[in-house]
Amino acid sequence: MKSRSKSVAKPAISKPQSNPMWGGHYASGPAAIMAEINCSVDIDQRLYAQDIKASKAHAAMLASKGIISKKDGQDIANGLDQILGEIESGKFTFSRALEDVHMNIEARLKALIGDAAGRLHTARSRNDQVATDFRLWLMDAIKDIDAALQDLQSALLDQAEKHTSTLMPGFTHLQAAQPITFGHHLMAYVEMLGRDRSRLQDAKQRMNEMPLGSAALAGTSFPIDRNMTAKALGFDRPMANSLDGVSARDFALEFLSSASILGMHLSRLAEEIVIWASPAFGFITLSEAFTTGSSIMPQKRNPDAAELVRAKSGRLLGAFNTLFVVMKGLPLAYAKDMQEDKEQVFGAVDTLHLILAAMAGMVRDMVPNKIAMEKALEAGFITATDLADWLVRAANVPFRDAHHITGKIVRLAEQKKCGLDSLSLTDMQKIDARITKDIFSVLKPENAVKSRISFGGTAPAMVKAAVKQARKRFVK
């Protein structure tokens, strides 16, 4: 995958000499540590494909507007194509002395086609160049992440469909609250991930404006056609203000904030998987493929993948926080601080791919343990709400009173150390005479679940329909 190429080992930047791209008025080169702190090519070489694409569009526009000759335009395009081939076949060596990906590519172009290479940077600056490349890169990355999210949704949908009537306790405060189905629980995550996808699409749509042509900050005196380059690069339109064009990074922050929320969702699911897979719960068994054994305790099957998803999701918020702090005090327009943007975004994209794939694998492989789930339904008087609802429905008791009566019945069951359905009818009638033997049917978790047919409710029929709808909405 283009957007995920590995970074290279870092050779020290050796010969300090004045920079061939901007060092005209410099008599000497940078201090070694200056070169080191300034160098970003280890990170931003991942933009090579977008950089070449944008440069080709820019050169074609310059040629078509007569700003450079057709011949130079063609030489530039051919040279850039060759460089793309060199990079993709691993023949290109990025030089740390040339600072960043943009100057590496331009220097190679000069070596290949000579002086015409120097005309490519007409009416352009690295400021609008990098902002353009980065948007193109991130829009592609969002496409890949969306596919990974859809894959995780599919894994959840497949499990949910198999378990539309598998009973388990639903929790509030991590205390058994009301019976639900396992399928219903998993479908909650399908919805969350659907919103995550929509947040990312939303960010992508706003991102789809082109900075190129903003030049350094003020626009240019050359007769460029920004609509032409925007169209060639697939942007909706050129950005309307050149200062904003080179200094906006809210597109990256929107991505990182959406990624942080997505990470929070994955972390919650990971946490539930850890709880469910714990021997004390035993609700699910994770596959060998997504767990590890212990080197000392032979019985262990640890949920490491879930734990790492939970932990790694923190990096996403870390990236958002880092870039936000980088940006918050910067005056317009460009400042070198902004070079730090890419490391955060690239890292977040890599983390997302890793944790989404690990989560999809775990979800596909996990096997729910119906016996343990049903056993857990016996604890916590899980159908108490159903008892109260029955009093409202069958005996016309106001809900507040029904709640109170049910509380007394729960206390009696606690005293007798039995479940609600093990109390005798006489015992219950002593608390409220309106209770009849019909009550026993609502005390069964299975019936409680079946009765919750409100839209979005946990009844198996509703969950089945929700799975069908969700496939249409999210998978297609």
Ligand code: ARG
């Ligand atoms: N490598 C730089 C970055 O990523 C490119 C822009 C440099 N612009 C400048 N004015 N020095 O931000």
